[in-house]
Amino acid sequence: MNGQATSSSSREDSTDVDSSVERHAINPLGLHLRSQPGRGNGVFTSTLISAGTLIEESPVLLISAEQWERGDMQKTIFGEYGFCWSGGGQAIGLGLASLFNHSPRPNVNFIRQPATSTIRFVAARTIQPNEELCICYSADESKLWFTPSGQAGAGASEALGKEKEGDGRSGRKTLSDETESLGQEGSRSPSRSDTGSLSSASSSSYAVYPTLPDRRPLDMPAPLHSGPSRPVSTVPAVLCPELDWREEDWVVRKGGTEPEIPGWSEVLRVKGPAELEEDAEDEGMLDVWVVSVDDSKLTRLVLDFAKERCPIDHRMRHLKRVARREHPDTGEPTTLIALCATYDSTLPALQTALSGYHPSLLDIQPFRRSVPASAARSAEQLLVKSPIWPVSYAAGTLKISDSSSWPIARKAWVHAGIQRIISIARDAKAAGEVPVGTFVISPPESIWPQTDAFIPPTPFLRASATDTRNTASHPLKHAALNCIRQIATLRTQPPFSEMQPTRNGADYLLTSLTLFITHEPCVMCCMALLHSRVREVFYIFPRKRAGGFESAFGVHGRKDLNHRFDAWRYVGKEGEVAAWKEELEIPEDLAL
Numbered sequence: 185m186n187g188q189a190t191s192s193s194s195r196e197d198s199t200d201v202d203s204s205v206e207r208h209a210i211n212p213l214g215l216h217l218r219s220q221p222g223r224g225n226g227v228f229t230s231t232l233i234s235a236g237t238l239i240e241e242s243p244v245l246l247i248s249a250e251q252w253e254r255g256d257m258q259k260t261i262f263g264e265y266g267f268c269w270s271g272g273g274q275a276i277g278l279g280l281a282s283l284f285n286h287s288p289r290p291n292v293n294f295i296r297q298p299a300t301s302t303i304r305f306v307a308a309r310t311i312q313p314n315e316e317l318c319i320c321y322s323a324d325e326s327k328l329w330f331t332p333s334g335q336a337g338a339g340a341s342e343a344l345g346k347e348k349e350g351d352g353r354s355g356r357k358t359l360s361d362e363t364e365s366l367g368q369e370g371s372r373s374p375s376r377s378d379t380g381s382l383s384s385a386s387s388s389s390y391a392v393y394p395t396l397p398d399r400r401p402l403d404m405p406a407p408l409h410s411g412p413s414r415p416v417s418t419v420p421a422v423l424c425p426e427l428d429w430r431e432e433d434w435v436v437r438k439g440g441t442e443p444e445i446p447g448w449s450e451v452l453r454v455k456g457p458a459e460l461e462e463d464a465e466d467e468g469m470l471d472v473w474v475v476s477v478d479d480s481k482l483t484r485l486v487l488d489f490a491k492e493r494c495p496i497d498h499r500m501r502h503l504k505r506v507a508r509r510e511h512p513d514t515g516e517p518t519t520l521i522a523l524c525a526t527y528d529s530t531l532p533a534l535q536t537a538l539s540g541y542h543p544s545l546l547d548i549q550p551f552r553r554s555v556p557a558s559a560a561r562s563a564e565q566l567l568v569k570s571p572i573w574p575v576s577y578a579a580g581t582l583k584i585s586d587s588s589s590w591p592i593a594r595k596a597w598v599h600a601g602i603q604r605i606i607s608i609a610r611d612a613k614a615a616g617e618v619p620v621g622t623f624v625i626s627p628p629e630s631i632w633p634q635t636d637a638f639i640p641p642t643p644f645l646r647a648s649a650t651d652t653r654n655t656a657s658h659p660l661k662h663a664a665l666n667c668i669r670q671i672a673t674l675r676t677q678p679p680f681s682e683m684q685p686t687r688n689g690a691d692y693l694l695t696s697l698t699l700f701i702t703h704e705p706c707v708m709c710c711m712a713l714l715h716s717r718v719r720e721v722f723y724i725f726p727r728k729r730a731g732g733f734e735s736a737f738g739v740h741g742r743k744d745l746n747h748r749f750d751a752w753r754y755v756g757k758e759g760e761v762a763a764w765k766e767e768l769e770i771p772e773d774l775a776l
């Protein structure tokens with residue numbers, strides 16, 4: 185470093201690394217430097233690094249805001265290497281700290297440690313051999329002073345040149361935009377004023393790693409991030425232990441068989457009303473065999489017959505068995521009983537079954553009737569469908585498993601989450617609480633949806649909670665609300681308050697996080713989860729009356745609310761879940 189202002193391309197030229205030659209390992213993890221055209225040096229690994237590994241704790245040289253300004257340091261090469269530091273100063277990282285290149289989807293997180301004047305670099309996910317280790321300089325790429333390029337292993341290449349979704353900004357400034365606006369042809373310096381900084385003292389200075397800019401997408405509340413002016417929450421919050429799950433244990437070798445997850449069975453996704461309404465538009469009508477009976481004894485017999493011989497399958501589950509309607513021939517009011525769908529039985533077969541069941545059913549003549557093929561998903565639909573045949577009003581309905589095609593690692597991770605909440609709920613019960621357990625966790629990257637729209641969650645963030653309405657004598661201390669509170673508090677405290685969000689919104693409450701909870705949450709908690717921008721919720725015990733997913737509310741998937749998330753019911757092995765249910769029983773109408 186010669187202290188001269190240097191363009192990224194000239195610095196690249198000045199490096200003494202031959203781009204085709206890998207340097208020898210320079211740290212105990214076997215990391216090495218490699219130079220790439222258009223990016224200069226970067227840090228690479230030749231071995232696999234597990235998520236959570238501490239890559240390096242680098243000491244820093246601190247330069248006060250005043251020294252920085254007075255020395256016009258931003259015009260020197262240091263300008264490309266400084267980390268914003270507390271009090272508006274800058275920190276020059278020693279060791280590898282200064283050599284990590286930028287990626288919008290970093291595989292390394294950095295956590296400033298003002299108490300020790302160091303920065304910790306931690307693997308945000310599993311990093312494969314030969315991948316470049318990258319950090320995110322700024323969630324907003326328009327604030328970069330260089331044009332990102334190359335194949336950053338952390339996924340930079342996918343995002344490069346694309347307009348980012350969800351951050352409310354369009355396009356990036358390129359190097360030439362910047363130089364033009366500054367009138368410094370060939371200079372690397374970006375506009376100084378729009379790089380975030382910790383204090384106004386450094387507002388005119390420039391840093392490689394600006395702190396969170398003060399601009400937020402309009403529809404997103406300001407995060408509960410501590411920031412320099414926000415007090416750290418005094419509510420105690422604990423980072424609970426990691427899940428008992430290791431990605432490496434679930435890697436299936438080519439040609440190998442998948443390991444078994446003891447006790448696993450698929451999970452069912454609860455379709456929300458919006459999705460169901462769309463489905464219902466295609467579903468139309470269903471033909472069923474019905475009989476007309478006006479004698480109460482015969483009615484009883486037919487109902488017994490229906491119960492024993494015509495079990496209701498999932499395509500008829502929304503239909504009431506009995507309807508009081510006009511007889512199609514006489515126009516007189518009569519009692520109609522639905523037996524089965526016409527595709528399930530021919531008319532002669534049904535007649536034989538009826539007469540074989542009881543001699544007094546010999547003369548009963550089933551006839552065909554068209555009824556709604558699905559439940560009502562809204563009050564309007566109820567008004568239209570019920571006069572034809574009484575149907576249930578169900579805003580949320582289970583969809584037979586989407587989880588069968590999941591990679592084994594995701595199933596194992598969900599299974600570990602389920603085991604965790606059972607143990608939390610047991611602790612709650614032992615403490616005399618309503619036995620509900622909940623756990624929120626940042627999912628590992630290998631199980632994220634691989635789309636540009638996905639906002640990467642804050643890594644390693646996790647919390648657990650129980651219901652505390654008894655011990656706190658507070659009717660609103662539901663487990664899910666308590667857990668959201670824990671996350672909010674953790675976000676105000678190091679290391680999370682120090683982490684640079686990889687995208688705008690990533691640091692908002694439960695953005696992109698997964699919540700596990702033993703019992704289907706009540707409508708109030710579902711709304712709180714929705715406001716918190718949770719990504720998905722897994723629960724074990726449905727609560728059809730008091731719950732917010734499977735009930736008429738379908739809070740997680742409504743057209744009239746501004747966030748949707750997935751709700752999954754874990755079915756589990758029959759005996760195991762029944763035993764848990766008994767052990768963790770709560771009154772059906774108690775809100776959770």
Ligand SMILES: C[S@@+](CC[C@H](N)C(=O)[O-])C[C@H]1O[C@@H](n2cnc3c(N)ncnc32)[C@H](O)[C@@H]1O
Pocket residue numbers: 192222223224225226264265282283284285286287330331332333334336340392
């Ligand atoms: C802190 S240094 C990183 C190490 C640097 N590559 C070197 O050789 O010393 C920051 C500089 O690296 C370059 N850089 C970092 N990330 C980049 C990326 N994604 N694409 C292109 N250049 C990048 C830019 O020139 C930037 O000013």
